[in-house]
Amino acid sequence: MVHPRFVFFAFLALSVLLAVMNEDSILSSNKGDSLCxxxxxxxxxxxxxxxxxxxxxxxxxxxxxxxxxxHCYC
Structure with a gap:
């Protein structure tokens, strides 16, 4: 049987990983906006x-x- 504490830490690690990946994709999608x-x-x-x-x-x-x-147009 899997210990509940292990499940909690695995869930926490996955949540942090997904948050970091989402932040990276947001930053890369906004790069083009800074040109305009x-x-x-x-x-x-x-x-x-x-x-x-x-x-x-x-x-x-x-x-x-x-x-x-x-100068890039708006």
């Missing part, structure tokens, strides 16, 4: 074509060079 409506100086040398292509990875409208900085 923002300037991205980390992009580097900005050309409208390359900036637009990069922004399309997370924003449906793409992006453009704004004062030599890649």
């Amino acid at each position: 409506c923002n300037d991205h100086p980390e992009f580097g040398i900005c050309t409208n074509k390359s900036c637009n292509k990069w922004c399309l990875q997370g924003c449906t409208r793409g992006g453009f060079c704004k004062r030599k900085i890649c």
